[in-house]
Each structure stands twice: as C-alpha cells, then as structure tokens.
Amino acid sequence: MLEENPESLFKNWLTEHGGAVLKVARAYTLTTVDCQDLVQEILLQVWRSLPQFQGRASPSTWFYRVALNTALGWQRKERRRQVRQQPILEVEDLPVAGLNSAQQVAQREVVERLYLAIRQLPKTDAALVLLYLDGLSYRQMAEVLGISESNVGVKLNRAKKVLGGLMNGEPHGP
C-alpha cells in the first residue's frame, strides 16, 4: 500500500506520466473535446485506483494499464460536455531546439499522420503500437497487456507492418 500521501503522489505522477495519458487519449478519440473528456476519465480512474496501487508494477506500467483499460471501455457521453470557466489541462507545443521551422512542421506532420494511422488499427494493435512508440520494453508491454512476451513480439511485428503500410498510404482492411 501507499506510504506517501495519495494526493501529493497523484500530483507528482501527473507531472511524470500526464504525457502518456494525453497520448493514449489522443489515439482513441477524434476531437479535442472527446480527448479532454477521456483524459479526465482516465485521471478519475487513476485517482480511484491509487489506493489499490501495490507497487508490484512500476508507476509508468500502472499508468498505462489504467489509461488503456479506460480508453478501451470509454464511450462518448454528450452530457459530460460542459464548458468550465477554468481549463483543467492545457497542451502546448514547444519549438524543437536545433530544428528549423520547416523541419518542425514536417515532424509534426509525421506525428499527426501517426495518430491518424493508429486510430485505424484494431484497438489492441493501437495499444501495442503506442507502447512501442513510447519506448516500453517487451516485458513492460506484456505486463500492461497481460500477454506473454513472445506474443508481444509476434503481434507487434504484425502491427508495425500494418502501421508502415498505413503511413505509406496503403488502405487497411477490417
């Protein structure tokens, strides 16, 4: 169980792993409003599950588990859409040091295309690709998904091929 105060731990982890939550939410939603809604839902689940955190998994693996489980079961709810006077989260793209503006635009375009391609993948393949792109090891991916490392390898190879095809403009069947 947790030794640190859950509220301060939650805030610390938010700083460290908030980016992962945002990426998962962007990959599983189409609009900014839905993305913000899903981010909030994921954070709510993190908050609820925090007392059960046993420390058996690393915080980053645990965060991915909660984020992906929530994203895969998330459904858009019209009634949640309410405009807050004060935004809870803001996303800002910073200029990349060492790259000129044309290179930055090109890089952003690649990432946008990646999101588009990921959204076309089956849900579990999308999860695998997200974990791969974020640099998780096979063992960590296996922990998040609950499958064997060898199965991660097989599935990831297939998903990477499909992703490559989608990035090259090839259509992806159902």
Add this chain to the structure above:
Amino acid sequence: MDPDNLKQAWQSQASQTRLTIDAELLVTELRRNQQQFFATIFWRDVREIGVCLLMVPLWIYRGMSQSTPWTWYLTVPAMLWVAGYMLVDRIRYTRQPPEPSESLRQHVESSLAQVEHQIWLLRNVHRWYLLPPSLSLLAFLSQLAWLLRSGGWWTVFAVIDAIVLLALCFAAIYRLNQYAVRTVLEPRHQELETLLMSLKDEMPEIH
C-alpha cells in the same frame, strides 16, 4: 517509413509537448466526481431494492384497511423474493466496475464476465422479476372474480380488463429490458470478445 524513425519522431515530438495541469482544480473535480459516482450507486440500489421493500408494509396496510381476500397478501412474499434476489445478486456480483489497474487481458475478461451476467439477468427478467408478482396478482384477481361471481359478465369483463392491463404492463417491462440487451449489452459483449480474441496467442508469420 522505417518504424524506428517513426518512434524517434514520436518521442522527440512528445518531449516537446508541454502539458499543464491545474492539479488543485483537478483534485477538486475528481473528488466531486467520486462523490457523484458513489451517490449514483447508492440511489440506484435504493431505487431498485428499497422500492420493493417499501411496498411490503404499504401492501399489508392496504390489504388490512380494505379488508381484501387473503390472496392479496401473496404479493408480499413475491416482493420480498424480488428484493432478496436483487440483494443477493448485488452481493455476489458487486456492481463496482472492474479494477482499472489490472492488465488489459484481465480487465477485458472481468468486464466480459460482468456484461454476460447483466445479459443473463435481463434476459431472465420474466423469471425472477415479473413472474412472482404476476402469479400473486393473477391469484388475487381470480379469487376476486369468484367472490364477485354474482356480478355475472360484468365481473368477467372487469377481471379480464385488469389481467390484460397487467399483461401489457409486464410485457412493456420485458421488452424494455430486451431492448437494453440488444442495443447496449450485446454490442459491448461482442466488442469485448473481439478484444479478448485479439489478445490470444498468435503464431509467428512464416516466410
């Protein structure tokens, strides 16, 4: 494009994205949401079980104050049965959502079990929810018809009207439940099964 280049572009872009979260506001919002969640669960249980239990003394009082025949009181065990069934079901299958920090596979499996149980419950709603009060009310109406048999055809028509009204009411409840199964639970069940299938072991491709 090479997957490793994509990975590099993804990570360098990610490192250049600044996410600013108002943690204080978020924690306040989360606390409010959690309170709403527990309130929703509490009031749903009160609505579903409490109403049945509340009906018991009300039913007894009405029966005594109107000196109705003994079959009127058969509805009391029927309502106790429905309330008890729901209570036992709540205890056996807690309605808390599956733990979100499980692995994806475990989460999908527990969600699937929960959805399957909900489908079973709604598909069999006529057995555990509709049949007991139907039988007790039918017995009451039959006894009433017997006691008022001197009314002749008028009594027969009145009792038939009451039975038809009751049947329509119960049929509507049944159809509403089957509609929920078809439109909400079955698509979710299929989605979860697809997810689970996609997590099963795969053989590597042979070239």
